[in-house]
Ligand SMILES: Nc1ncnc2c1ncn2[C@@H]1O[C@H](COP(=O)(O)OP(=O)(O)OP(=O)(O)O)[C@@H](O)[C@H]1O
């Protein structure tokens with residue numbers, strides 16, 4: 374067995390008295406799509422934030438590609454090969470779609486203040502290549518015609534795709550998607566599902582938080598369930614569907 | 630992006646046009662205030678970089694301006710003649726870092742070559758901005774505004790209370806800054822036009838550098854921090870480093886403006902360090918639309934020129950305070966963008982299905 378791309382051990386995080394993530398351990402195998410589900414407030418986004426470095430864990434380790442990353446700065450974690458999207462879309466206001474995606478290329482470019490301000494040939498060449506690469510990402514996601522629109526002025530569904538494009542521009546090994554189908558209609562959700570499968574086929578491992586169960590059941594290889602910060606189940610989609618603990622959590626939620 | 634050169638050409642033509650018009654109208658005395666406005670415009674452009682691009686406010690830029698101006702003023706007016714035989718002074722003299730000249734009263738005075746003072750002022754401000762930038766830039770919004778304001782107040786108080794800086798009188802008799810043979814920054818009547826063009830040269834170069842920066846890796850990084858800091862960091866941008874770099878570069882540009890204007894004016898006083906000056910710069914950047922190099926530049930030229938010509942009378946500071954309040958209330962995107970923006974919106978109205 375190859376070593377997993379992501380291996381999380383004993384991860385914990387409290388906000389004041391609230392234990393948002395409690396001693397959670399799991400693995401994300403290379404090349405898989407793994408889903409993280411759980412009721413509202415279960416700690417899913419917090420877990421993502423702990424992996425991407427937006428929040429620091431109280432305890433536990435995060436091994437990415439065999440390397441401990443939980444103490445690294447957020448931008449360092451990103452350059453290790455982890456890209457993410459946000460539950461509440463975070464596009465760069467005042468920038469075009471193309472520019473948003475070019476920001477995703479940041480770690481693969483080199484121009485500094487001096488060469489950029491002096492317009493040195495090296496930075497111009499790099500800029501041209503970056504534009505082409507960003508454009509080809511937009512084309513592959515079928516949104517090339519939006520390239521020069523202001524990103525935050527787009528429709529919600531389009532903004533989600535732009536965020537995805539920006540994350541892909543990072544050429545990540547692992548992609549964290551926090552509710553990519555939230556706010557999308559049925560057609561858009563199906564498209565998003567196909568897109569995620571295509572991303573996995575291109576060799577990127579996907580870890581996804583999603584409330585849309587039919588989407589989760591359809592695309593994921595493995596599912597992990599979080600409730601009140603604790604992992605209560607983990608397994609293949611069919612196993613999870615039958616898991617009494619999971620049924621209890623979800624039915625319990627519906628009763629409320 | 631060839632049209633960057635067109636923009637610079639248009640700016641250059643405007644610069645020459647203004648000179649020709651003032652000449653034709655026989656109002657060459659305007660050139661003095663225009664030259665001063667150009668140096669103040671450098672500060673505004675430096676703030677466009679920091680506030681408009683990177684989204685980090687500073688209410689301490691008058692402090693950097695004053696450090697720049699006072700450093701070169703002290704260095705070029707301090708009299709080292711009594712210590713001429715000391716080995717250190719002797720060495721400095723041999724290195725051609727000192728110049729002997731006559732002061733206003735015809736006395737001999739040995740002080741540093743203005744080149745030394747100007748370069749030292751940039752170095753000092755770079756160091757100061759770096760040291761205060763590290764802790765201060767961790768703050769956001771109001772807290773950052775207040776911390777930089779505090780820095781500005783400290784500089785003002787130091788300037789006002791230190792004999793070396795002339796206390797309330799400031800420093801006068803600052804000599805000309807001879808940049809190259811035949812090219813000198815000073816306030817004399819017969820070099821008015823040359824000085825206008827020297828100041829304009831610095832502004833045009835600065836505009837060129839800033840326009841280049843917008844569409845580049847570091848420029849996008851700054852704008853991304855402005856747009857969504859958490860996402861910028863998650864995209865691999867070292868946001869702390871970029872903010873600090875923008876802060877230091879902005880401060881150094883401001884110090885350069887302060888140093889050059891001090892040589893042009895032949896002196897500097899504590900009002901340059903006052904908090905109201907910092908508020909004024911921020912008000913102009915806001916009036917120009919925050920993110921706009923052109924808006925900032927034109928507002929800086931118009932408002933400073935009017936102010937320096939005395940049109941605002943004793944309400945000078947009040948005018949800039951009022952500008953800031955009115956902009957924040959009615960046109961947060963700036964005076965210039967007001968009309969343009971509404972125009973664009975009509976044309977490219979987007980369907981929102983949120
Ligand atoms: N920065 C924070 N400070 C304090 N409490 C927080 C913070 N972030 C999250 N929490 C709390 O931690 C718990 C887990 O939140 P989290 O956002 O991780 O849940 P989630 O599983 O993503 O929920 P949802 O499905 O609604 O997105 C919640 O009770 C939330 O209120």
Ligand SMILES: [Mg+2]
Pocket residue numbers: 417418419460
């Ligand atoms: Mg969440």
